[in-house]
Amino acid sequence: xxxxxxxxxxxxxxxxxxxxxxxxxxxxxxxxxxxxxxxxxxxxxxxxxxxxxxxxxxxxxxxxxxxxxxxxxxxxxxxxxxxxxxxxxxxxxxxxxxxxxxxxxxxxxx
Amino acid sequence: xxxxxxxxxxxxxxxxxxxxxxxxxxxxxxxxxxxxxxxxxxxxxxxxxxxxxxxxxxxxxxxxxxxxxxxxxxxxxxxxxxxxxxxxxxxxxxxxxxxxxxxxxxxxxxxxxxxx
Numbered sequence: 001x002x003x004x005x006x007x008x009x010x011x012x013x014x015x016x017x018x019x020x021x022x023x024x025x026x027x028x029x030x031x032x033x034x035x036x037x038x039x040x041x042x043x044x045x046x047x048x049x050x051x052x053x054x055x056x057x058x059x060x061x062x063x064x065x066x067x068x069x070x071x072x073x074x075x076x077x078x079x080x081x082x083x084x085x086x087x088x089x090x091x092x093x094x095x096x097x098x099x100x101x102x103x104x105x106x107x108x109x110x
Numbered sequence: 111x112x113x114x115x116x117x118x119x120x121x122x123x124x125x126x127x128x129x130x131x132x133x134x135x136x137x138x139x140x141x142x143x144x145x146x147x148x149x150x151x152x153x154x155x156x157x158x159x160x161x162x163x164x165x166x167x168x169x170x171x172x173x174x175x176x177x178x179x180x181x182x183x184x185x186x187x188x189x190x191x192x193x194x195x196x197x198x199x200x201x202x203x204x205x206x207x208x209x210x211x212x213x214x215x216x217x218x219x220x221x222x223x224x225x226x
Contacts, residue, residue: 033214042114042200042217043153087153096166097143098215102152 002026004101006088011107012078020073020104022088030091033098034062034073037085046073046086075106083108112137114218116201122224128189131221135182135203142184143215144176147198156199159184188223196225 003025012018024032031050035043049055049064049071061074075082085103092099115134123129135142144156155168159178176186182203188195199222202215 042219043215044217045214048214089153092155092166094166096158096160097155097168099155100145100153 002090002092002099004088004090004099006086006101006104008102009105009107011109014078014080014108014110016078018075018078018106020075020086020088020106022071022073022101024069024071024088024090024101026069026090026093026099028093029066030093030095032062032064032071033089034060034071035087035089035100037087037103039084043087078108080108080110082106114201114203114216116199116218116221118221119219120222120224122226123191124226125191125193127191128187129191129223130185130187131199131201131223133184133186133201133203133218135184135201136205136216139203139205139216140182141204142178142182143202143204144184144186145200145202146170147200147220148196153200156186191225193225196223198222 006022033048034046036046037043047062049062054063059076064071085105087103088101089098117132141160143158145153147153157167157176158165162178173189178184198220200217200220202217204215
């Protein structure tokens with residue numbers, strides 16, 4: 001089966017850098033996703049990692065270490081609009097379902 | 111192009127009733143997944159359909175069922191509603207053109223069900 005752990009809440013200030021960690025246990029690894037979900041809205045895709053290393057996309061970067069079952073999402077130059085829930089997810093072994101962690105609620109203050 | 115559309119957006123039911131939720135995927139997407147989201151449990155996978163076939167099912171009781179039509183639209187049904195079924199039900203679709211394991215999910219706004 002799959003198990004995903006991420007911190008429940010994090011706080012940060014505008015302009016800062018924050019790292020949201022995710023550890024996972026899965027019987028077969030087929031890639032890891034990060035999604036962003038603002039309150040009352042649908043989750044939206046941020047990043048996908050299937051190989052080890054860092055993927056950078058603007059202010060957001062995502063890192064993966066398959067040997068450690070570990071990923072992080074790095075948010076730079078934080079803005080108030082980055083206040084949201086960040087969801088880590090991995091494919092199930094069959095590749096037919098994304099299994100999500102419970103999400104990390106990030107609060108950005110001025 | 112239009113995104114994933116879910117109806118109804120909000121609904122209130124009482125215990126013992128049943129409910130049907132509808133999802134229209136992005137045009138051309140043939141895979142539709144359903145998730146239940148609650149504050150305590152987060153996003154939990156219900157089931158996934160591809161070309162009218164259920165390919166995977168999460169760990170939910172048989173009261174939760176779904177189907178997909180030939181036009182890829184999907185419905186999920188919950189019978190004999192319980193208070194604990196109060197949740198946001200999210201539908202997501204993905205493109206058949208991408209390798210399934212890399213294809214991102216596009217989520218609808220969800221149907222918020224309240225059971226009294």
